[in-house]
Amino acid sequence: MRNVLASAFLASTALAVPQKRATPVNTTTCNGKTYDYLGLAGYGFTPSNARDKFGDTAGGIGSSAVLDPSSWTLQRNGSYTGLLYGLPDRGWNTEGTLNYQPRLHKFQIVFTPANTGPAPNLQLYYLDSIRFSTSTNVPFTGLDPNLLPPYLTAADGTTLPSATYTGDGFGGNGTGGSRPSLDSEGLVIMPDGTMYVSDEYGDYIYHFAADGKLIKAIPPPQPFIPQRNGSVSFNADSPPRYDPDRETIPANPSVGRANNQGYEGLTRSPNGTYLYALTQSALIQDGGAEGGRYRRHARLVKLDLSAAQGGVPPVVAQYVVPLPVFTNNANRSAVAAQSEIKYISDTQFLVLSRDSGAGHGQDESLSRYRHADVFDITNATNVNGRQSVAPGGNLTSGIVAATYCSFLDYNVNSELAKFGLHNGGAQDDNLLNEKWESFALAPVKAKGNGQWSNWGGKSDSDNEYFLFTLSDNDFITQDGYMNGGSLPYSDESGFSLLNQVLVFRVKLPAGSSPLVD
Numbered sequence: 001m002r003n004v005l006a007s008a009f010l011a012s013t014a015l016a017v018p019q020k021r022a023t024p025v026n027t028t029t030c031n032g033k034t035y036d037y038l039g040l041a042g043y044g045f046t047p048s049n050a051r052d053k054f055g056d057t058a059g060g061i062g063s064s065a066v067l068d069p070s071s072w073t074l075q076r077n078g079s080y081t082g083l084l085y086g087l088p089d090r091g092w093n094t095e096g097t098l099n100y101q102p103r104l105h106k107f108q109i110v111f112t113p114a115n116t117g118p119a120p121n122l123q124l125y126y127l128d129s130i131r132f133s134t135s136t137n138v139p140f141t142g143l144d145p146n147l148l149p150p151y152l153t154a155a156d157g158t159t160l161p162s163a164t165y166t167g168d169g170f171g172g173n174g175t176g177g178s179r180p181s182l183d184s185e186g187l188v189i190m191p192d193g194t195m196y197v198s199d200e201y202g203d204y205i206y207h208f209a210a211d212g213k214l215i216k217a218i219p220p221p222q223p224f225i226p227q228r229n230g231s232v233s234f235n236a237d238s239p240p241r242y243d244p245d246r247e248t249i250p251a252n253p254s255v256g257r258a259n260n261q262g263y264e265g266l267t268r269s270p271n272g273t274y275l276y277a278l279t280q281s282a283l284i285q286d287g288g289a290e291g292g293r294y295r296r297h298a299r300l301v302k303l304d305l306s307a308a309q310g311g312v313p314p315v316v317a318q319y320v321v322p323l324p325v326f327t328n329n330a331n332r333s334a335v336a337a338q339s340e341i342k343y344i345s346d347t348q349f350l351v352l353s354r355d356s357g358a359g360h361g362q363d364e365s366l367s368r369y370r371h372a373d374v375f376d377i378t379n380a381t382n383v384n385g386r387q388s389v390a391p392g393g394n395l396t397s398g399i400v401a402a403t404y405c406s407f408l409d410y411n412v413n414s415e416l417a418k419f420g421l422h423n424g425g426a427q428d429d430n431l432l433n434e435k436w437e438s439f440a441l442a443p444v445k446a447k448g449n450g451q452w453s454n455w456g457g458k459s460d461s462d463n464e465y466f467l468f469t470l471s472d473n474d475f476i477t478q479d480g481y482m483n484g485g486s487l488p489y490s491d492e493s494g495f496s497l498l499n500q501v502l503v504f505r506v507k508l509p510a511g512s513s514p515l516v517d
């Protein structure tokens with residue numbers, strides 16, 4: 001009996017030990033620092049119709065993600081276990097926005113790294129959800145903010161971009177009301193359990209207690225605040241499903257963040273001193289109005305949490321991040337807008353830049369640009385206080401932008417194929433989703449007995465990490481529920497999209513101290 005168990009253990013261990021990779025799939029050197037993509041090491045998903053404890057479709061769990069570093073454990077059998085937090089965004093919204101209360105989902109994960117399938121080798125077990133509300137228990141909402149003020153205010157008087165709705169805000173009966181709007185896209189969890197959530201509507205950053213109650217609403221610098229006809233206007237031209245023909249005139253702001261291009265990326269320094277937020281693409285006055293390839297000059301904002309006054313951290317710097325330009329499926333030059341950033345060092349960050357309109361559920365299945373890239377701000381000019389940095393999309397002379405370095409390509413079919421996945425080709429469950437929006441980093445651990453050394457890592461400190469990246473499926477399913485389960489829906493696209501998760505194995509530069517979470 002003993003021997004049978006022992007050999008069973010050895011067999012499963014052997015399966016779990018991936019072989020050493022001779023050459024990285026992709027390598028980049030950015031300002032002298034080298035990054036290697038060592039290979040795809042995992043794939044997992046949650047079903048499109050998974051529901052949370054409130055009865056709602058769990059949806060796109062990956063607008064941003066955090067892996068609790070203290071939970072990350074290498075088990076004796078070669079699997080890792082950990083707690084993963086995933087942010088779905090503003091709810092099912094492909095047919096219009098809804099009065100969905102933005103929230104955070106918590107999962108137990110079990111990950112057994114491998115060089116090849118069978119997939120999935122990553123399991124996600126749903127544990128819990130926390131919904132966001134104000135300090136006085138007013139729920140946040142996924143509904144688009146009103147066109148013009150007045151907006152609600154927080155307990156301290158800070159303006160909260162907010163939506164006034166009729167009925168129940170889902171198209172059903174109700175008394176109507178006003179709620180602060182939140183299209184949550186970036187997540188940072190502090191060692192004390194409080195959370196910073198970045199938003200696309202305002203582009204605000206909200207500081208929430210561990211139970212989801214608002215501690216502080218942090219508005220962006222003045223140049224980011226959207227205006228129409230000279231007045232503050234947080235509306236993003238995303239009408240509610242119950243009033244799809246509602247018009248926003250003009251559709252785009254004249255200044256400030258472009259519609260649905262707010263703070264997509266949020267990260268912090270490991271010791272919690274600094275918070276960094278990055279817009280999805282350029283502000284209106286920096287080329288955002290021109291769109292297309294002109295919207296590449298996104299702004300990175302650095303806030304000093306250690307110098308917060310009354311809970312509001314000062315903006316100590318802003319830098320221009322020049323997003324990549326690629327040729328899209330329509331054969332046009334386009335900007336790969338970004339969806340997530342991750343701190344690697346005080347000067348370097350990972351950034352998730354990608355195309356849109358290509359992938360599972362889209363007309364085109366072939367994505368042309370979907371990367372984890374690197375940017376370096378060593379030489380970048382601090383543009384804090386500047387109203388505009390790139391009028392019409394042309395960088396103002398004298399401003400040095402961050403250095404942008406192309407790195408890890410998600411779409412390498414030879415890697416995807418190892419787990420049965422593909423970019424381009426048939427519209428099936430193994431086709432990568434359109435939207436990828438999050439990063440979580442966890443160290444590759446050495447077992448002490450050399451088990452993991454045969455995959456390249458010699459010890460825990462060998463700078464090798466698993467880079468988890470999650471997709472946002474926009475709650476697209478044929479078996480969906482909103483409004484606590486009372487609003488069944490079938491997405492009109494006819495598709496049901498898995499919430500896909502990929503795990504890349506990467507080697508970060510020697511000497512970096514990345515944010516592991």
Ligand SMILES: *[C@@H]1O[C@H](CO)[C@@H](O)[C@H](O)[C@H]1NC(C)=O
Nearest residue numbers: 025026027406407408409412
């Ligand atoms: C990564 O490697 C693949 C396969 O060699 C290649 O097709 C792709 O262009 C590379 N991407 C980058 C960003 O270097």
Ligand SMILES: *[C@@H]1O[C@H](CO)[C@@H](O)[C@H](O)[C@H]1NC(C)=O
Nearest residue numbers: 030031376377378379402403
């Ligand atoms: C920063 O500037 C120095 C001096 O001009 C140059 O040598 C270096 O390559 C630059 N680094 C980056 C990342 O732009």
Ligand SMILES: *[C@@H]1O[C@H](CO)[C@@H](O)[C@H](O)[C@H]1NC(C)=O
Nearest residue numbers: 012016075077078079110112
């Ligand atoms: C290792 O054990 C965990 C339970 O602790 C289990 O979920 C996982 O599937 C096991 N891994 C392997 C490779 O058997």
Ligand SMILES: *[C@@H]1O[C@H](CO)[C@@H](O)[C@H](O)[C@H]1NC(C)=O
Nearest residue numbers: 167168170171172173174486
């Ligand atoms: C809304 O109220 C009206 C009038 O009371 C009722 O006829 C209708 O069935 C209600 N609709 C829903 C979705 O509950």
Ligand SMILES: *[C@@H]1O[C@H](CO)[C@@H](O)[C@H](O)[C@H]1NC(C)=O
Nearest residue numbers: 147148228229231233249250
């Ligand atoms: C802006 O001005 C135009 C033209 O006068 C008007 O049609 C539109 O409603 C105004 N929009 C806002 C948000 O004030």
Ligand SMILES: *[C@@H]1O[C@H](CO)[C@@H](O)[C@H](O)[C@H]1NC(C)=O
Nearest residue numbers: 269270271272273274345346
């Ligand atoms: C925290 O880290 C930053 C660099 O990210 C450093 O400038 C600062 O001095 C550190 N603070 C403490 C208290 O260690």
Ligand SMILES: *[C@@H]1O[C@H](CO)[C@@H](O)[C@H](O)[C@H]1NC(C)=O
Nearest residue numbers: 326327328329330331332333
């Ligand atoms: C794409 O556009 C370029 C010019 O911008 C043109 O030379 C080329 O023929 C076009 N390719 C296709 C497939 O249309």
Ligand SMILES: *[C@@H]1O[C@H](CO)[C@@H](O)[C@H](O)[C@H]1NC(C)=O
Nearest residue numbers: 290294390391392393394395
């Ligand atoms: C931006 O630069 C391009 C090329 O130099 C030029 O054609 C265009 O007119 C410039 N746009 C603005 C708004 O200055």
